[in-house]
Amino acid sequence: MPVDPLRLRQTDMFHQATDDDLRLLVQNGIERSVEEGEFFFLQGDPARHVYILTSGRAKLMQTNRAGQQVNLRTINEWQTFGALGSVRENATYPASAQALEQSSALAIKSETLHDMMETRPYLSFELMKLMTTYLQEMQERYRELATEKVERRIARAVLRLTGQMGTKTKDGKIELAFTRQDLAEMSGTTLYTVSRVLSEWEKHDLVETGRERVLIRNPHGLVQIAEELE
Amino acid sequence: MPVDPLRLRQTDMFHQATDDDLRLLVQNGIERSVEEGEFFFLQGDPARHVYILTSGRAKLMQTNRAGQQVNLRTINEWQTFGALGSVRENATYPASAQALEQSSALAIKSETLHDMMETRPYLSFELMKLMTTYLQEMQERYRELATEKVERRIARAVLRLTGQMGTKTKDGKIELAFTRQDLAEMSGTTLYTVSRVLSEWEKHDLVETGRERVLIRNPHGLVQIAEELE
DNA sequence: CGAACAATTGATCCTCATCAAACCTTGTGG
DNA sequence: CCACAAGGTTTGATGAGGATCAATTGTTCG
Numbered sequence: 001m002p003v004d005p006l007r008l009r010q011t012d013m014f015h016q017a018t019d020d021d022l023r024l025l026v027q028n029g030i031e032r033s034v035e036e037g038e039f040f041f042l043q044g045d046p047a048r049h050v051y052i053l054t055s056g057r058a059k060l061m062q063t064n065r066a067g068q069q070v071n072l073r074t075i076n077e078w079q080t081f082g083a084l085g086s087v088r089e090n091a092t093y094p095a096s097a098q099a100l101e102q103s104s105a106l107a108i109k110s111e112t113l114h115d116m117m118e119t120r121p122y123l124s125f126e127l128m129k130l131m132t133t134y135l136q137e138m139q140e141r142y143r144e145l146a147t148e149k150v151e152r153r154i155a156r157a158v159l160r161l162t163g164q165m166g167t168k169t170k171d172g173k174i175e176l177a178f179t180r181q182d183l184a185e186m187s188g189t190t191l192y193t194v195s196r197v198l199s200e201w202e203k204h205d206l207v208e209t210g211r212e213r214v215l216i217r218n219p220h221g222l223v224q225i226a227e228e229l230e
Numbered sequence: 231m232p233v234d235p236l237r238l239r240q241t242d243m244f245h246q247a248t249d250d251d252l253r254l255l256v257q258n259g260i261e262r263s264v265e266e267g268e269f270f271f272l273q274g275d276p277a278r279h280v281y282i283l284t285s286g287r288a289k290l291m292q293t294n295r296a297g298q299q300v301n302l303r304t305i306n307e308w309q310t311f312g313a314l315g316s317v318r319e320n321a322t323y324p325a326s327a328q329a330l331e332q333s334s335a336l337a338i339k340s341e342t343l344h345d346m347m348e349t350r351p352y353l354s355f356e357l358m359k360l361m362t363t364y365l366q367e368m369q370e371r372y373r374e375l376a377t378e379k380v381e382r383r384i385a386r387a388v389l390r391l392t393g394q395m396g397t398k399t400k401d402g403k404i405e406l407a408f409t410r411q412d413l414a415e416m417s418g419t420t421l422y423t424v425s426r427v428l429s430e431w432e433k434h435d436l437v438e439t440g441r442e443r444v445l446i447r448n449p450h451g452l453v454q455i456a457e458e459l460e
Numbered sequence: 461c462g463a464a465c466a467a468t469t470g471a472t473c474c475t476c477a478t479c480a481a482a483c484c485t486t487g488t489g490g
Numbered sequence: 491c492c493a494c495a496a497g498g499t500t501t502g503a504t505g506a507g508g509a510t511c512a513a514t515t516g517t518t519c520g
Contacts, residue, residue, distance in 0.1 A: 128317065141372060147298040179498065
């Protein structure tokens with residue numbers, strides 16, 4: 001199912017784009033559909049495309065040579081990914097992008113975008129804003145990982161996800177659809193520790209848990225864990 | 231001592247700038263000198279200026295509310311800092327910049343740079359390239375911190391510094407001027423652990439150590455520690 | 461020389477990672 | 491509709507890797 005060019009404007013990077021620009025992007029892009037668990041690209045692949053997720057959900061992750069993974073961020077509809085590798089020519093992707101569910105993305109040739117940037121200052125400006133946001137977030141997470149204890153890091157990860165992907169249920173709770181493993185990769189710990197912490201939280205009525213699911217009952221309590229001194 | 235506008239071209243961001251642009255920057259900037267240990271700006275200050283270090287050495291660091299610090303990067307002559315906070319209006323600096331020795335910097339009003347970017351596409355493009363580089367490095371360090379053991383992290387930190395700030399001595403060794411505390415903040419550990427690891431390395435003739443000083447005797451040995459499987 | 465600061469080293473303790481086993485949940489096919 | 495497989499989750503036991511604390515020993519500089 002082809003992408004409606006005008007919907008592309010939901011993408012931060014293209015907020016200010018003209019209709020013609022959007023059409024140009026879609027014309028020069030190809031749509032890629034990917035099953036749950038499959039990859040849009042792998043760390044180390046030549047960075048030939050920049051992607052915009054048009055449906056589904058994906059995650060960006062990095063692997064070390066021993067195979068351990070960390071989650072860099074989760075990608076929602078109309079978010080860009082793979083842009084980092086495309087700034088310099090002949091770059092390779094510094095991370096892998098894996099679909100969390102069946103997903104589609106518009107893949108635009110890196111050069112196309114590169115060329116467009118030369119004549120459309122808004123593009124590099126927007127991309128820069130995006131990069132600074134990510135950089136700032138990474139710096140914060142880096143500090144957290146270096147200085148904070150696990151429970152707090154998990155609380156932060158959950159709260160971050162709440163803002164980005166939380167869906168409200170009828171009775172006012174907020175639902176997150178992630179495995180313990182996912183949460184572990186996002187907070188730099190193991191699924192065992194996440195499980196233990198969630199159980200502890202459940203005892204104190206902060207959350208309800210289930211398979212691939214966390215319901216947040218008391219966000220304020222989590223904020224307290226995430227922010228409180230000591 | 232006023233900054234020679236043309237020397238500004240050493241700054242990555244201004245490689246492609248015209249002479250007039252450089253002069254404009256200097257005219258609109260003020261020079262700030264700062265003693266060792268003092269701050270150019272503090273985390274949380276309103277981000278009114280973008281800085282270019284014209285002499286000395288500084289570090290960018292983040293502090294959590296308990297006062298623990300992490301080192302985000304070290305700043306050398308002609309490198310930009312404080313640019314991150316200046317992209318959005320009314321932003322605050324996400325980190326503090328502290329002089330490692332007596333240093334000077336050219337401070338340019340954020341708005342000035344912002345305005346210049348609108349008419350000079352190369353500026354936002356260069357700034358974007360810079361941001362992607364930093365982002366990529368932070369992502370890597372984040373993964374390291376999450377998945378690698380301390381010794382390896384310290385080895386990586388030392389090697390990174392070697393590339394950025396290492397000065398060669400006559401007899402072919404590479405010298406780094408950092409305290410154990412600095413290295414600890416850069417690798418997410420404590421000065422005690424750094425001290426122990428360096429002592430161990432010294433026993434194996436990989437380095438020589440001294441007060442605020444590490445001499446690298448065998449870089450290849452360090453690479454091995456940093457890269458080797460297991 | 462003495463003060464201030466940096467580094468070392470030992471002893472101790474605590475947080476988490478790791479491993480193992482059992483238990484749930486969900487979806488599939490007979 | 492049940493049985494079973496596959497994958498997700500829980501929980502306990504154990505131990506390692508570093509953090510923390512304390513005391514001592516350099517080093518530098520006024």
